[in-house]
Amino acid sequence: MEETLAVINKLEQDGLIGRYAIGGAVAATRYIEPIQTYDLDIFVLLPLSPLGLISISPIYAYLTQRGYTASGESIIIEGWPVQFLPVYNQLTEEALEQAIEVQFGITPTRVLVAEYLAAIMLETGRPKDHARLIQFFEFEAIDRTILENIVDRHGLKGNWESFRRRFLNEDD
Known part of the structure; x- marks a missing residue:
């Protein structure tokens, strides 16, 4: 998963996504026993298009140009199905703002807090x-x-x- 997070960090550095944090089952394992999961949920702020819309299409285009493939609602990045979940209300926006910085191996990332x-x-x-x-x-x-x-x-x-x-x- 560290390689996957490095790619996601690159998306943030390159401006394709704004601030992001890990959510879902992967984030939950920081607080409880490991759970079986099939994907990595990434809560993300997406830049607005010139028309004021958000779209994950630029992310998929960027990643597919680099050899990653879409699979259902996810895109496979370094072996992990990743689902990009744009913040969709005040709760998820606040959750993303309050996410904590952590290290996964040597790779920095953020995780939603338990509450x-x-x-x-x-x-x-x-x-x-x-x-x-x-x-x-x-x-x-x-x-x-x-x-x-x-x-x-x-x-x-x-x-x-x-x-x-x-x-x-x-x-x-």
């Missing part, structure tokens, strides 16, 4: 997100005060209360 990963999981609400979020609580990987602050600011209180009742056996 923002948790809030995004609450927002998406898929069964695999609920299962992963339960693990975050089992591993005491989350500061509840921080998470609840994020939940309140981003309109996820209903999702949070439902999750707490259903999976943490908590009442208000």
Whole structure:
């Protein structure tokens, strides 16, 4: 994965992408036990086109010119399927701003912090997100005060209360 991250860093250096951070299952493994995953989710700020639109097409063009191939929603970079996820709301934008700098081997990168990963999981609400979020609580990987602050600011209180009742056996 280090070679993959080096290519993504080059995309950032060359201005094809703005700030990025690792999200999804790969980011979760920083806080909980390793999980099987098939791709690397990259939350990214994309530059606006002259018409004010965002597009991942320039990224794919740049990478395919360098021999990388698309596969479904991902592009295979140094053996890893990478899915570029443009920030899509205030929550993901804030999560990207708050991402922490880490080293993967000798390669610098950024990872979303646990509380923002948790809030995004609450927002998406898929069964695999609920299962992963339960693990975050089992591993005491989350500061509840921080998470609840994020939940309140981003309109996820209903999702949070439902999750707490259903999976943490908590009442208000």
